[in-house]
Amino acid sequence: MNAVGTRIGRWRKFMNPASPPGFLYIVREPMQEAGMPPAVRPSHPDRAAWMAHIRWQYDYLRRRTGWWDDDFVPYLNLMTGTEIFAEAFGCVVHRPADDMPFALACVSTPAQAAKLRVPELSTSTAARIFDMADELRREFGTEPLLRLADLQSPMDVTSLIWDKNTLYGAMLETPEAVKELSGKVKRFMTAFLDEWFRRYGTTVVAHYPDYVMERCVSFSVDEVGAVSPAMFDEFFADELNELSDRYGGLGVHCCANAKHQWGKFRRLRGLRFVNIGVWSDIREVAAAFPSVLHWHNWRPEGPVETWGEKLPPDTRIVLEVWAPGRAQAADLAGRLAALRQELSPGF
Numbered sequence: 001m002n003a004v005g006t007r008i009g010r011w012r013k014f015m016n017p018a019s020p021p022g023f024l025y026i027v028r029e030p031m032q033e034a035g036m037p038p039a040v041r042p043s044h045p046d047r048a049a050w051m052a053h054i055r056w057q058y059d060y061l062r063r064r065t066g067w068w069d070d071d072f073v074p075y076l077n078l079m080t081g082t083e084i085f086a087e088a089f090g091c092v093v094h095r096p097a098d099d100m101p102f103a104l105a106c107v108s109t110p111a112q113a114a115k116l117r118v119p120e121l122s123t124s125t126a127a128r129i130f131d132m133a134d135e136l137r138r139e140f141g142t143e144p145l146l147r148l149a150d151l152q153s154p155m156d157v158t159s160l161i162w163d164k165n166t167l168y169g170a171m172l173e174t175p176e177a178v179k180e181l182s183g184k185v186k187r188f189m190t191a192f193l194d195e196w197f198r199r200y201g202t203t204v205v206a207h208y209p210d211y212v213m214e215r216c217v218s219f220s221v222d223e224v225g226a227v228s229p230a231m232f233d234e235f236f237a238d239e240l241n242e243l244s245d246r247y248g249g250l251g252v253h254c255c256a257n258a259k260h261q262w263g264k265f266r267r268l269r270g271l272r273f274v275n276i277g278v279w280s281d282i283r284e285v286a287a288a289f290p291s292v293l294h295w296h297n298w299r300p301e302g303p304v305e306t307w308g309e310k311l312p313p314d315t316r317i318v319l320e321v322w323a324p325g326r327a328q329a330a331d332l333a334g335r336l337a338a339l340r341q342e343l344s345p346g347f
């Protein structure tokens with residue numbers, strides 16, 4: 001088995017809730033060090049430049065695998081943004097020159113939301129994502145993993161389609177109207193994901209962060225930071241459980257200040273991975289999600305050889321660490337490999 005295959009196997013093992021404790025590690029270098037060309041923001045009128053940037057990135061990620069030894073798996077990244085599903089429902093997309101595109105809300109009342117129809121996938125704006133992925137598959141074959149398109153939860157997409165100035169009031173005053181729109185988003189998203197997994201297989205790289213998963217789906221669930229735990233149960237829990245059941249498991253990224261929802265996350269069916277974007281103590285997150293693999297942006301102090309003392313026992317953790325340059329990244333990765341071998345001999 002080659003290095004990439006070995007790494008994919010390690011991710012499969014760690015995503016299993018029955019797997020033994022330990023850690024995976026991703027060592028990053030600054031993209032300036034990598035010589036990254038100026039960023040090309042997703043913009044379908046400039047598809048050629050967009051595709052060229054995807055190819056550059058994959059070539060870098062593939063070569064990076066040989067520069068230092070960590071658990072990173074190279075992938076083809078379509079670089080989609082949060083706008084893709086809202087756009088399919090008719091939202092205008094704003095495309096700033098220096099940032100990612102984003103959708104502009106297109107409804108503000110229950111009556112307007114009721115008029116929206118579930119788009120036909122093959123004729124929707126989302127179809128171009130499949131066109132691009134198919135083009136990359138023809139060029140690179142089936143060996144490279146594809147990174148999932150950006151996936152916000154159905155309610156998070158609803159919060160992009162429905163103007164938030166009136167959405168929160170509607171969640172209290174006309175909740176069925178909000179749920180109806182979220183249900184439409186979920187039906188469209190299900191059609192998208194069914195087609196994605198049919199075409200490209202069930203071993204993919206999550207939309208964020210970039211971990212490998214098999215028979216699982218990942219979502220950003222950020223809007224929960226602005227609602228109560230009771231509203232989580234009413235608007236978010238059922239749709240996330242249904243999607244987890246359909247695709248075999250669930251990974252959750254949350255960059256909102258949503259510690260009050262951790263208990264709700266923990267009760268989601270099939271939860272296999274969490275990434276808490278707001279910085280939290282590594283032991284606190286591990287205690288909150290004892291049987292779930294979680295990704296932690298590692299900010300340790302002291303020599304690498306002492307980091308094992310800081311890791312929570314009996315947990316499975318992904319450590320993301322940064323090095324100032326390529327040589328330092330290689331050295332750091334080697335030290336982490338030795339530490340893992342010390343803590344988990346034969347892993």
